[in-house]
Amino acid sequence: MNNFTFNLRTVIHSGSSSIEAIPTLFKAKGAQRVLLISDQGLESLGFVARLASLFNHNDDVKLAGIYTDVEADASCLDINRALEFAKQVNADSILALGGGSVIDASKGIKYGLEHKLDDIRDAIQGGGRIEVGPEVKPFSIPHIGVPTTAGTGAEASPIAVFYNDREQVKASLVVSGLECDIAVLDPELTVNLPVALTVSTGMDALTHAIEALASPMSNAFTDAYAIQACRLILNNLPKVLHTPQNMVARGELLQASTMAISAFYSSLGGIPIHNCAHAFGAIAHIPHGDANSVLLPVVIEALPEFYLSSISKLASVFDIPQNLTDKEKHQEVVHSLRAFQTLVNATQNFAKWNLDDTTKQQIVIGIEKDISFQFYPIAQDKVTAILASTC
Numbered sequence: 001m002n003n004f005t006f007n008l009r010t011v012i013h014s015g016s017s018s019i020e021a022i023p024t025l026f027k028a029k030g031a032q033r034v035l036l037i038s039d040q041g042l043e044s045l046g047f048v049a050r051l052a053s054l055f056n057h058n059d060d061v062k063l064a065g066i067y068t069d070v071e072a073d074a075s076c077l078d079i080n081r082a083l084e085f086a087k088q089v090n091a092d093s094i095l096a097l098g099g100g101s102v103i104d105a106s107k108g109i110k111y112g113l114e115h116k117l118d119d120i121r122d123a124i125q126g127g128g129r130i131e132v133g134p135e136v137k138p139f140s141i142p143h144i145g146v147p148t149t150a151g152t153g154a155e156a157s158p159i160a161v162f163y164n165d166r167e168q169v170k171a172s173l174v175v176s177g178l179e180c181d182i183a184v185l186d187p188e189l190t191v192n193l194p195v196a197l198t199v200s201t202g203m204d205a206l207t208h209a210i211e212a213l214a215s216p217m218s219n220a221f222t223d224a225y226a227i228q229a230c231r232l233i234l235n236n237l238p239k240v241l242h243t244p245q246n247m248v249a250r251g252e253l254l255q256a257s258t259m260a261i262s263a264f265y266s267s268l269g270g271i272p273i274h275n276c277a278h279a280f281g282a283i284a285h286i287p288h289g290d291a292n293s294v295l296l297p298v299v300i301e302a303l304p305e306f307y308l309s310s311i312s313k314l315a316s317v318f319d320i321p322q323n324l325t326d327k328e329k330h331q332e333v334v335h336s337l338r339a340f341q342t343l344v345n346a347t348q349n350f351a352k353w354n355l356d357d358t359t360k361q362q363i364v365i366g367i368e369k370d371i372s373f374q375f376y377p378i379a380q381d382k383v384t385a386i387l388a389s390t391c
Contacts, residue, residue: 153208
């Protein structure tokens with residue numbers, strides 16, 4: 001029996017129109033001046049104004065300011081600018097509306113405010129920072145996340161990933177309590193998400209769940225969350241693509257995303273798929289969901305020595321017969337993932353990014369520099385095989 005810690009600190013509020021309770025939730029946390037952080041795409045769709053209007057008739061909690069200049073792949077520069085704005089408007093709490101980049105950026109702002117930083121790069125030099133355990137001082141800044149994608153699960157994760165432009169790596173900030181205090185999962189906010197983003201974020205969530213199942217640090221709690229998340233995604237992503245207004249399916253995808261990330265960070269060990277995806281994102285600026293989508297079957301196929309110990313769990317997700325040999329199960333899992341990629345029209349290679357030899361070599365270096373490489377160092381010949389299979 002292995003020793004482990006499982007923690008789901010974030011309180012979940014799920015359901016259509018659940019955003020209506022946000023001002024009341026902030027009041028209960030003692031917030032008075034809320035910073036609403038989002039991006040320009042959601043602002044153009046009217047979602048930012050919709051959330052801002054919730055505070056119009058609330059005398060106890062006010063919006064201190066709205067910041068919507070977070071880029072699609074949040075960088076340290078984005079966070080530093082938002083951090084400066086938060087200080088200017090004297091914000092005492094944070095409301096994050098968006099996908100993983102926005103919510104991760106809000107975590108960077110929270111960390112910067114709590115630790116009185118002007119530059120988030122100071123906290124993540126050398127590829128990242130890990131501060132976990134009961135001795136970590138709790139955050140004092142009320143923080144609510146409203147995801148508009150069913151993919152990253154960033155709202156319930158104490159992990160934030162930013163692009164460090166100085167070191168040219170995606171750096172991870174892993175801190176106990178960095179996750180949102182409350183996650184509001186409102187499926188109505190995901191309806192207008194473009195089809196391609198619906199698919200790529202769904203594949204990102206599936207990757208979280210599968211990496212949790214395959215982790216040497218997995219346990220009964222993480223397996224329960226990860227297996228259920230896989231099943232919800234495999235069942236509901238095709239439904240949402242076929243019937244975009246299906247609120248039940250969209251709600252279950254949001255739940256799956258939150259469950260998958262909870263399993264992922266609570267079993268954090270070897271994560272070779274994410275290790276590679278971080279490098280492709282940092283060097284070639286490939287969106288994280290697309291990177292995970294492409295790499296998911298490729299890395300599993302390339303590293304049987306890593307996945308065979310958990311292959312029965314992975315096989316169960318796809319209803320693969322358990323009377324097969326482990327090698328046969330491994331082949332069938334890869335086949336099932338590729339079939340699902342085709343079913344939902346997910347990205348299956350990096351051909352459209354036209355990666356040249358110099359970029360590929362930089363990606364190899366980026367894989368080794370990523371903080372997750374320390375959990376499971378991928379052999380050089382395996383990295384070469386992964387690149388050859390994806391580009």
